[in-house]
Amino acid sequence: MARAVPGRPAWWEARRPDGGRSRIQLTHDQALVMSHWLYQAMYESNTLDDLLTDPAVWSPIYRISGTLDTTLTEIFMPDYGERLEAACHRLLVDELGTRFRRRQIDGTWAKS
Structure with a gap:
């Protein structure tokens, strides 16, 4: 049975169907974007090194x-x-529901 995680948005649920694992469900678009971000953060920058102070994460x-x-x-x-x-x-x-555009110079997203 799904349960809400305190302090998280309503769409964030921890599911424990086998009693020992949690499941996060993403749309295909969300998975693709998250995979790209993780790759950049883990291998192309020091983003996660600076962000994660607990090695267990x-x-x-x-x-x-x-x-x-x-x-x-x-x-x-x-x-x-x-x-x-x-x-x-x-x-x-x-x-x-937001209009963003990609900046030509650095490739980041900016609100239109």
Whole structure:
């Protein structure tokens, strides 16, 4: 049975179907964007090193990243960049209801 996690938004649930594991469900777009962010944060910058002061947090980070990387075939496709861009756009516009545009100079997203 799902239960709400105190201090988390209503959509965040911890599910324990087998009594010992939690499950986080993401849409395909969310998984693609999260996989890309984790890759950048873990391998292309020091973002997580600066953010994570508890070494135990690396265990679930590696588990989540590995799970995403083994289930997303798009990361190996030649049009990965376009697919990622489309997923980002859908999440920003459709799910968050906000108009964002990608900055040409640094590739980050800025509110329009």
